[in-house]
Amino acid sequence: MPPCDFQPSPYTGPEYSWVQNVRKDLLNPALAAHFTKPVLVHQGHMQWLFDHSGKRYLDLFGGIVTVSVGHCHPKVLAAATEQMRKLWHTTNIYLHPKIHEYAKRLTDTLPGDLKVVYFVNSGSEANDMAMMMARLYTGSFDIVTLRNSFHGASPYAAGLTAHNTWKYNFANGFGIHNALNPDPYRGLWGGHRDCVVQSSRVNESQLVDGVCSSAEKYVEQLDEVFTYSIPKGKLAAFFAESIQGVGGTVQFPVGYLKKAFELARSYGGLCVADEVQSGFGRTGEHFWGFEGHGVVPDIVTMAKSIGNGFPLAAVVTTPAVAHTMSKALHFNTFGGNPISSAVGISVLDTIQEDKTQENCHKLGPYFLRRLAELRDKYPIVGDVRGKGLMLGVEMVEDKTTRKPLSAQKIMALWDALKDNGVLVGRGGYYGQVFRIKPPMCITQADVDFAVDVFQCVLDQACSEA
Structure with a gap:
């Protein structure tokens, strides 16, 4: 070691033994221990x-892709401690400097017109809000996500998530449709992915002008979902992770996401990039995972690495989409509170100073x-x-059948x-x-x-x- x-x-x-008993008797029984x-x-x-016992472990999971710059990083710890000595909480009905400083710093990392931020507390909450924004802005209701995706476990976001292992038997997902997952390893047509290591099925497709032929086939399947399942021209949003996280680090065939975004917009929908796991430099070449696909979303959701383990999340969108939320009052008690904003700023500083994105790239x-x-x-x-540093190793019984x-x-x-x-x-x-x-x-x-x-x-x- x-x-x-x-x-x-x-x-x-x-x-x-006492901790085990308390967990068994008093905590959420669905809380599975690793x-x-x-x-x-x-x-x-x-x-x-x-x-x-003092045993040391190399943490290669980072609190489920959440500890970005390091456990108890001294710079982030100092920022949180300093802010706690000044002001813990006021809510945003008053002005306090940190949320405003952080809003500017965070939106400066994003391209195009992605300049308005809503601070929340978790990735599920962020995706809940993105759903609401898209439906209000477009005046449409139907949303499409990909099978094998995970976008949260709250009652609203559970509809976006397309893993039945995370679904309970109650009404959820009304107006949400799941399209065929474009998986180069397990999917129908193999495919090239943006990776230095290709799957054993790469030869089942070809690259033409930088686009994988399998991507074209998966986009045709997506078009069928839009055509047969959604009122004409009434798509509210298409949601996609830049790399599927809970689904097992699935990358899409090269060119898929760009064509999928173009198609979704042609049906009147907004494009939502779920960067909860792939953002903040983790993919190495870019600060945001969607940048590796050559797209600019209408809405970006983010959490986890944003706070290095502190409860913090955000939705960033355009001024036009954001204006929709002014039709009624909207408020989040803890979103962007002084401590979380100070932590968020420090994380951005630390990513830059410690060159963590460059480390991921190398x-x-x-x-x-x-x-x-x-x-x-x-x-x-x-x-x-x-x-x-967003990697997956898939284990099989047989390489031919991929069981x-x-x-x-x-x-x-x-x-x-x-x-x-x-x-x-x-x-x-x-x-x-x-x-x-x-x-x-x-x-x-x-x-x-x-x-x-x-x-x-x-x-x-x-x-x-």
């Missing part, structure tokens, strides 16, 4: 987490190529993909990675994709360590098969 000169403070909290024996996290420092291709070596060596590694690796085998691998000091997430409908989305401060030594641990765990699993 790479060295770390940080020493955690001694753990003085309740016993592990791993067969969950980690009791005590302290964090940059890319490292420490459990109650380490992402290196990490992918190292992971591709594992794919080529082990029969259960079906695909590796992603951009920057997902069984839940039992996945859990054994997941536990073994954790036991060897590497924490990763899981995604995909079957939980078959290891999600690698670390704090953007990791180093090449961390990458090499992580790949060595993956190799050790895969050697053991394949030798027992």
